[in-house]
Amino acid sequence: MLARLLLLTLAVTSLLASAEEDRVEQLLTQMTLEEKVGQLSQLGIQNTLSGPAIDPGELTHFPITQVGSVLNVYGAEHTRKMQEQVVQGSRLHIPLLFAYDVIHGFRTIFPVPLAEASAWEPELSRRVARVAAIEATASGIHWTFAPMVDIARDPRWGRVVEGAGEDPFLGSALAAARVRGFHGHGPPDLSSMMSTAKHFVAYGAAEGGRDYNVADLSERTLREVYLPPFHAAVEAGVEAVMPAFNELAGVPMHSNNALLTGLLRNQWGFTGLVISDFNAVWELIPQGLAQSPANTAQLAFNAGVDMEMASQSYRQYLPTQVGSGQVSRQSLDDAVRRVLKAKERLGLFDAPYRYSDEAREKASILTPQHRALAREAAQKSIVLLKNAGSLLPLPKSLGTVLVVGSLATDAQATLGPWAWAGHPQDSVTVLQGIQHAVSADTQVIYLPGASPDSPGTQGIAAAQQAAHDADVVIAVLGETADQSGESRSRAELGLPGAQDRLLRALLETRKPLIVVLMNGRPLVLSTNVQRAPALLETWFLGSETGHAVADVLFGDVNPSGKLPITFARSVGQIPLYYAHKNTGRPPLGDAAFESAYIDVPWTPLYPFGFGLSYTTFAYSPPRLSTTRLASTQTVDVEVTVTNTGQRAGDEIVQLYLRDDVASVTRPVRLLRGFRKVHLAPGQARHLTFTLGQEDFALLDERFIPVVQAGTFTVFVGGDSTTQNQARFEVTDSRRLSTPGPGAPN
Numbered sequence: 001m002l003a004r005l006l007l008l009t010l011a012v013t014s015l016l017a018s019a020e021e022d023r024v025e026q027l028l029t030q031m032t033l034e035e036k037v038g039q040l041s042q043l044g045i046q047n048t049l050s051g052p053a054i055d056p057g058e059l060t061h062f063p064i065t066q067v068g069s070v071l072n073v074y075g076a077e078h079t080r081k082m083q084e085q086v087v088q089g090s091r092l093h094i095p096l097l098f099a100y101d102v103i104h105g106f107r108t109i110f111p112v113p114l115a116e117a118s119a120w121e122p123e124l125s126r127r128v129a130r131v132a133a134i135e136a137t138a139s140g141i142h143w144t145f146a147p148m149v150d151i152a153r154d155p156r157w158g159r160v161v162e163g164a165g166e167d168p169f170l171g172s173a174l175a176a177a178r179v180r181g182f183h184g185h186g187p188p189d190l191s192s193m194m195s196t197a198k199h200f201v202a203y204g205a206a207e208g209g210r211d212y213n214v215a216d217l218s219e220r221t222l223r224e225v226y227l228p229p230f231h232a233a234v235e236a237g238v239e240a241v242m243p244a245f246n247e248l249a250g251v252p253m254h255s256n257n258a259l260l261t262g263l264l265r266n267q268w269g270f271t272g273l274v275i276s277d278f279n280a281v282w283e284l285i286p287q288g289l290a291q292s293p294a295n296t297a298q299l300a301f302n303a304g305v306d307m308e309m310a311s312q313s314y315r316q317y318l319p320t321q322v323g324s325g326q327v328s329r330q331s332l333d334d335a336v337r338r339v340l341k342a343k344e345r346l347g348l349f350d351a352p353y354r355y356s357d358e359a360r361e362k363a364s365i366l367t368p369q370h371r372a373l374a375r376e377a378a379q380k381s382i383v384l385l386k387n388a389g390s391l392l393p394l395p396k397s398l399g400t401v402l403v404v405g406s407l408a409t410d411a412q413a414t415l416g417p418w419a420w421a422g423h424p425q426d427s428v429t430v431l432q433g434i435q436h437a438v439s440a441d442t443q444v445i446y447l448p449g450a451s452p453d454s455p456g457t458q459g460i461a462a463a464q465q466a467a468h469d470a471d472v473v474i475a476v477l478g479e480t481a482d483q484s485g486e487s488r489s490r491a492e493l494g495l496p497g498a499q500d501r502l503l504r505a506l507l508e509t510r511k512p513l514i515v516v517l518m519n520g521r522p523l524v525l526s527t528n529v530q531r532a533p534a535l536l537e538t539w540f541l542g543s544e545t546g547h548a549v550a551d552v553l554f555g556d557v558n559p560s561g562k563l564p565i566t567f568a569r570s571v572g573q574i575p576l577y578y579a580h581k582n583t584g585r586p587p588l589g590d591a592a593f594e595s596a597y598i599d600v601p602w603t604p605l606y607p608f609g610f611g612l613s614y615t616t617f618a619y620s621p622p623r624l625s626t627t628r629l630a631s632t633q634t635v636d637v638e639v640t641v642t643n644t645g646q647r648a649g650d651e652i653v654q655l656y657l658r659d660d661v662a663s664v665t666r667p668v669r670l671l672r673g674f675r676k677v678h679l680a681p682g683q684a685r686h687l688t689f690t691l692g693q694e695d696f697a698l699l700d701e702r703f704i705p706v707v708q709a710g711t712f713t714v715f716v717g718g719d720s721t722t723q724n725q726a727r728f729e730v731t732d733s734r735r736l737s738t739p740g741p742g743a744p745n
């Protein structure tokens, strides 16, 4: 019975699939060259705070009936109207795809991706992306330009905030989780949204951390570090990929046939859409690769960019180029087919307005459940960096609390960058969160003191004066939302404005002082910041910022976040990351001619994976199921983690692996596993990680994935500096049968 049902379902599904294909093929036969090229164009429409700026008069000038997709239009009503205009006003009634940057939530704003990565919880990332998709699709959006999966090891680069940090293993896990979250159960489910892995590839390696700048990497670093999260996104079913603005070793990514077609399409088997970045097709001109817009169209299309965002080179020049044979008709049809199939999958041919439903929009946005998830995600994203004398958590019954720093009341800052559909008035500021949390008898005083976007020092004296009279001072310091994100590179990474001077003045009062950092990148923390007894990294936490910060400050929540990116001591150390190579002269600190600095320690201020808790955890030495194994076998690494403190808490247990000797140099250690455990005071848990050939593998001199015989050191602990280790030996070498992301074509 079951088998028959299954057969029937399969038959119906394949019938439907072929009906869909028939429709797409049918359309292709009816379309003119111009109509086809139109489908490969995405119109960039300006968005304003109150919604997309669509002036009906202006609409008549917009050739929206001639494009395949629009960017930045949302709202059930707006999208319906525009869809109507396109479906009714175009010859073949092909609906639009509505695209938008849903980066960390839509109306309910969640922690910025770098913050969320501090939770090290792929399931949380999946749930967050799911809610973002529920809200955005209810507002008419079909397609998001997320997840951003760029590895970033240079905090000067403002877009560090949009990704998952410095590590490809953690980054891949979160990339896949976010893709799954946006996708949900998939169409025809109305909350399923197309996602985009961006920016392909090595955007995060921009020289000097300056946005859009050249990247010039070794092939090894590209394959080992920058490509894996994209591969993970493709494996998870991502529907689109966006090339990066940068060039890579002389070839702009928008004309990079080897990577867009050779690797992504042919080797990885990616069948979705390649959408250009904003205007980036045209930018091949200043990049020095094309002489004219006509040139750019040909170069980008032939490299493998299906759809052009914002610039209009495709619409203007591809038809002639197909006619003259500079662009193949077959490739054009393939690209159009991919666009039409995406529309078909979403059910838009049968029901073009299905995503634009005002009732659903009203019911889906900023619901109590969504806010609850935003609060949970925010709580889990906070990293406790320092807590001298167990100053935190604070009692709620304090007499007077002074809250200082303009960021404490900056609702826009709570949202962080890339949250255009979020409304600051929906956010709980840090001050509001504290006011809400303390006892009725506690007096909360607020003074701005200083602000990140002004050099003004006039508020400092009053703040210092008030600090003298307070029991506790909470200084909320960092960056505004606008100081990180796209084109927000910084060369200095200290606290902007007069915030550091404010801090010095507060320290002089010798009052218990907690620094709450709000920022989109690892800052270089001054000696004043380091002198503060307690330090919380809260990044930009979204709509529920204030509540989540107060939950941690006053102990309703025990912080559990761990840094997904290294904190350098000095800008001069950048790039600084845990998975570095050893060099022939490792900095052991006992000889003069070592790989170190003479003026600053070479080590980070806070390493990757670091984060404290209000309790403490102890680790047993790792126990191995075997210390000698064949390359095809696995080894179990067991460790006992015990909560040795007085409070329940979550610990993120991290496993790192080092290949001690190999035919190419290897990083000193690589993250190969992580697990979050909840432990009551005194409770112990045994955890087992299983390592196998994928974990032992490396790319050899010819980039062939191999396991090489020899010893491996495994480290298990609470951050990337743990020395809790054991060693095992793999007794034979072999080539891996699965190529993996980094293998050559």
Ligand code: NOJ
Residues within 6 Å of the ligand: 101, 145, 198, 277, 278, 486
């Ligand atoms: C430029 C950004 O680089 C990209 O990430 C974004 O998706 C597009 N603009 C569209 O807003």
